[in-house]
Amino acid sequence: MLRLLTILSLVAAILWGGWWLLGAYSLDRGIAAGLDQARDQGWRVTVGDTSVSGFPNRFDTQFTEVDVTTPDGLWGVAMPFLQVFALSYRPNDIIVVPATTATVTTPGAPLAISADDLRASASLSLSSQPDVERLTVVGTGLSVASADGDLALDRGQLALRTAAEPFSYDLAVSLAGMALEQASFPAGLPDRIDDAAVDVTATWDRPPAEGGRLVSLKIRHSYVRWDDIRVDAGGDIRIGPSGFPEGDLVVDLVGWQGLLPVLAQAGLPAGQVALLAGGLTGLEDNGVARVPLTLRGGQMLFGTIPLAALPRLPAPYNP
Template identity: 25%
Template sequence: MFTALVVLALGWSIYWAIGSGAGQKGLETWFEAREAEGWVAEYSEMSVEGFPNRFDAKFEDLALADPDTGLAWEAPHFEILALSYQPNHLIAVWPDSQRIATPLAKYDVTSDDMRASLRVAPQSDLALNELTLTAKTLTVAELGQTETARLDSLTLAAEKAPSGDLPRYRLGVQADGFTPSDAWQKHLDPNGRLPEKLDQMRIDMTVEFDKPWNISAIEEARPQPRMIDLKSAEAQWGQLALAMAGKVTVDDQGQPEGDITIKARNWRDILQLAREAEALPPSLADTAESALSLLAQMSGNPTTLDIPLTLRGGRVWLGPAPLGPAPVLRLR
C-alpha cells in the first residue's frame, strides 16, 4: 500500500511538472508570436504555481496592445487559474485597477473582485463554451478626468447554444446601481428630477457570429455578429422604464435589418427630459409628443408607449418615416 502511494505521488508530481512546464512554455510562445506580429506584449514576470492541484499562471506588469484595432490593456498583475485535473475550466482574476485604451480615449478602471469563470473546449483553439464574469463597485474614468461612471455590480454570462452553419451564443448582462458621471447626469437630467442611480439594466439575447469565439478572437480578429435575437433589454431609472425586443440580421458592413419594438413607461416624462436636455428642438418635441400621444391612445394605455421600429437600408424607420441612421454593429 505504501509503495502504491509513493508511486502515485511520484506520477502525479511528474504530471504536474510536465503540465506546468508546458503551460509556461505555451504562454511564452504566445507572447513571442504577438510581438512578432507587431503587438506590444510585455510582462515583467510570469510564473506557473499551485502544486499539486492547480496550474496558476501569474503575470506582473502586463501590457497588451493590438496595432490593427488600436485597443490596449495594462494591468499591474493578472492571474489565470486552473485545476490540474480539469485544465479546460479557467478562472481569470483581474487586479483592483487596470487601464483600457481605445482609438478614441484611455480609461482607468477600478473594481472589487473582478473575475471570470471560463469553460473552453479541450482543443488547442480554446473555443468558448461558457463564461461568467462578475465585478463589484466598478468605476470607469477617462484618463486625466476626475469624473467617473460607476456600477454597484456587474454580471455578464455567455453560453454556446445549439446552432446551424454559424456559431451561436446566448448572452446575458445585469448591471445594478449604474451612476452616470456628473457631466452626463447634468446633461441628461439638468433639473435633477431623477434619482442619482439607474436601478437596473438587463439584457437577454442570442447572437450568431461569423466565426467561433476562441483564441483567434484575440490573435486575429473579433467574431462579427450576423444575427441578433434580442429577447429583452430593460432599463429602470426612477419612474422611467425602457424595454426593447426584436430580431435583426447583420450584413458584412455591420448594417442591421429587422424589426425592434421599444416600450416606454411614463414616456411623457422621458420626452420632457429630452426637452430639458435640449436633445430635441422645441418644435420637434411638440410634433413628437402629438404623434406619440396618438400611438399611445391606439395602444389603449396613455402612459405606456409601444414603438415599432424597422431597420432597413442603413436607416431606422417608424412606419414610412425615416428617423435617422441605423447603428453600425461591428466589433473592433
C-alpha cells in the same frame, strides 16, 4: 502490509508530483506558443513576466504588466497583473482574477476601470482550436471613467456561452445600481438607474480572437428601469456595410411621459415631441406603449421621427 501501503503511497506521490511538473512545463510552453500565435495573427501582446505555481494540486499562473490590443487596433486592455487558477486534474476549467484597475481602449475613448472585486470563471474546449465554451464575469464596486463622464456600478455580471451558429455566442448582462456623473447624456436622464439587463445572441464574421467583427445581434430581451420608468426592447439588428446598426426593434414603455422632457432637452423639436406624445398615447394599452422602432441611416426612428443618433461600429468584412 503497512510497508506495502507506504511504498504505494510514495510511488503515488512521486507520480502525482511528476504529473504536476509535466503539466506546469507543458502549460508554460503552451502559454509561450499561444502568445506567439496571437502575435502572428496580428494581436499586439506584451507581458512583463509569467510564473506558474500551486504544486501539487493547482496550476496558479500569474502574468504581470499585461497589455493586449486587437489586430484592428480598436480594442485593447492593459492591467498590472492577471491571475489564472485551475485544478491540476481539470485544467480546462479556470478562475481568472484580474487586477482591480485597468485601462480599456475602445473605438471611442479610452476607459479607466477600477473595482472593489472583479473575477471570472471559464470553461475552455480541449479541441485543436481552443475556444471559450462558457464564461462568467462578476464585479462589485465598479467605476468606469472616460472623457465623456463617469459611471459607477454597485454590481454587474456577464455570462457568455457558445451558440449553435458558427462564430456566435449567447450573452447575458445584468447591472444594478448605475450612477452616471458628468456624462454627455441628454439632460433630464436620471443620475442613477436602478437596474438593467440584456439577453442577446451575437454573431461575428470570424472568430473574435482572430479579429472578427460584429455582424448581428438577436435581442431576445433587454430592459432598463429607473424611478417609475421602464423600457423593454427586443428585435434583430445587423451591422451594415457603413458600420451603422440596421434593423427593427419593438420597445415597451412604462411611464413614457417621463421620457418626453429628456427628448426635448436633447434637442428634439417641440413639434416632433408633441407628435411623438400623440403617437405613444394612441399605442398605449393598460399603461404600456408598444413602440416599433427602425434603425436606419445612422438614426433610431419612430416612424419618420428621428429619436437618436446611432454609434458607428467597425463594418463587417466583405470578402
